[in-house]
Amino acid sequence: MMFHNHHDRSTHRARGKSLGIPELIAIALGGMVGGGIFTVLGISVSLVGAYTPLVIVIGGLIAALAAYAYIQLGVYYKDEGATYAFFKRTFPGSPFAASLIGWWIIFGYISTLALYAYTFASYAISGFAFADSVWTRKLVAGGIILVFTIINVLSVRGMGKLEDLMVYTKLVILAIISFVLINHSQTSLPALLADEGPVNPMTLLIVASITFVAYEGFQLVINAVNEMDTPERNIPRAIYAAIALAILIYVVIALGAILAIPFDEIVQNKEYALASGANNVLGHWGTDLVILGALLATSSAISGTVFGASRQMAVVAHDGYFPAFLAQRHNRIPVPAIVTMAALAFLLILAGNLQVILEFGSVTFLLVSLLMAVANFRIRHRTRSSLTLTLLSIAGLLTGTVLILYYEYTRQPEQLVFILTLYALLSIGAWSYARRQRRLAKDAPQKTGP
Known part of the structure; x- marks a missing residue:
């Protein structure tokens, strides 16, 4: 997740020169094609x-439904506080709503930070x-x-150049690996599907x-x-293009893996x-x-998550919903x-x-995206959102959340x-914290203003 390099660099650009579509797509892809x-x-x-490739496409479609609400709210509010700010501004009368989404989204980021670090460690020690030592893996994850x-x-600007390099290099490497694997395929997709037999559509949706x-x-x-010109045009273009590219990248990687690597080996490791x-191929x-x-993919994702989410955490704390320090x-x-995010991860x-x-990460982002869809539904006339798409996004995200919880309940x-x-x-x-804020607001009636 890598928007910080542009964020800092753009302050040195001439006015009117801001982030274009290629950079914005890179920001989103840097965030998505991480450890995921x-x-x-x-x-x-x-x-x-x-x-697996089919499941990845369905996951991408659910993400596109989630993106619809984010895009509509993003274009309407134009607030860099994103998720937390949208919810707070859509439900201004409820400190608890603002506090809850603040806590959930930050801990969602903490879980993705943990996920990327854990994946980094697994690959770093795989040779x-x-x-297979779980504690070694956990310590290496803590180290990264x-x-x-x-x-x-220590430095934000120093990371900028390195971050761009990491994102583009990892995309090239992933493309090379996938095509080489597909080239060395041991079987074909129809043969694999024939072996697999019928699959329960419910299972596909759960996965x-x-x-x-x-x-x-x-x-x-x-x-x-x-940092961008005409957000109303650039936000939707960049996000939809990035999701489409992520689906494509993931499907190609998944195809390469299932065609060239025996399933039991993928599952075992x-x-x-x-x-x-x-290694075998x-x-x-x-x-x-x-x-x-x-390592590049997870590193760039860890770096960007620490950068972006810590700033969102500071904003939530500034509003009084986290400890003031x-x-x-x-x-x-x-x-x-x-430091707090790193320690909690x-x-x-x-x-x-x-x-x-x-x-936990998937449930959190499904839930938070569902809340965004509800917020968009509430002000759909102001965001000029399609009622059909808004209801479809609520239904899709609600289904995803319920299914993942049902899976946990039955399996684990x-x-x-x-x-x-x-x-x-x-x-x-x-x-x-919401209760405390309400008390403070009552005690300070003379204070007016934003």
């Missing part, structure tokens, strides 16, 4: 096998004898979070909902609203499926290339927020496993307990 595909691939294949925390605290987190990141374009498969250079691609900035860098890595972190009730406990704690925290 590497993480989602193994889990999808273990659940639906040869239907060593201790590749620490590295990007230090980088984000599509679980993979939703791989598309999380398109809303970062909205954070750059102050689901944390680093592509690397183990490439392409030898050690193939593995090294995959590992490099995965999180709003502090040193040279415009929200150091306490960055590491705690989540210590407490959960890859699957539970992935599912203990994971569901973990996820629901986390939500209960977040909601209590959000409620207590």
Whole structure:
């Protein structure tokens, strides 16, 4: 997730020269093609096998429904606070609504940070004898979070050039790997589907909902609203184009994986499926290339998530819904927020496993996107939104949320307990801060203004 480099660089550009469509698409793709595909691939294949590419397309369509509400609200409000700001401004009379979405979205980002770091660690140690040691993986994940925390605290501008390089290099590497794998395919898609037999459409929808987190990141374009010309034209173009490109990239990677790598191997090594498969097909250079691609993808995603989400955390704290110290900035860098996010992501890595972190992330982004769709429905006349598309996005996101929870309930009730406990704690925290804000507002009636 990489909008920060442009964000900083644009301040040095001449007026009128701002972010164009290619940069905005890169912002969204930098956010989406992060650890998501590497993480989602193994889990999808273990659940639906040869239907993985189809599931990825359905996940992308759900993401496009979610994007509709974000785009309509983004063009209407033109507020770089994105998710949190839209909800707060659409429901101005409810401090609890603002607080709740603030807490949920920030912890959603913390879970994706944990997910990317966990995936980074899995690939980083995949070539060593201790590749399957869970604690080594967790410590390496903590280490990479620490590295990007230090980088984000020390310098923003220095990351800019490196970030662009990481995003474009990872896309090239992913393309090369996918085409080479497809070239070395051991079978064909029709043969795989014939072996697979019929699949329950409900299962396809459930897995599509679980993979939703791989598309999380398109809303970062909205954070750059102050750096672009004609947001009403550029926001929709950039976001829809980026989602279409992400679907294409993911489908090609998934095809390469399922055609060239035996399923049991993808499932067995689901944390680093592509690397183990490439080794058999392409030898050690193939593995090294995959590992490099995965490390670049997860690194750029970790860096951008730390950057973007820490700033959103500081805004929520500034509004009084998080502890006040999180709003502090040193040279415009929200150091306490960055450090707190990193620490919480590491705690989540210590407490959960890859699957539970992935599912918490997907549930959170489905829920938050559903709330965005509801907010858009509420002011649909002002955002000039199509009633059909607005209702369709609410229905699609609600279905995804219900299905993922149903899956947890039937398959992994203990994971569901973990996820629901986390939500209960977040909601209590959000409620207590909203209550405090309400009390402060009552005690200060003489203060008027925004």
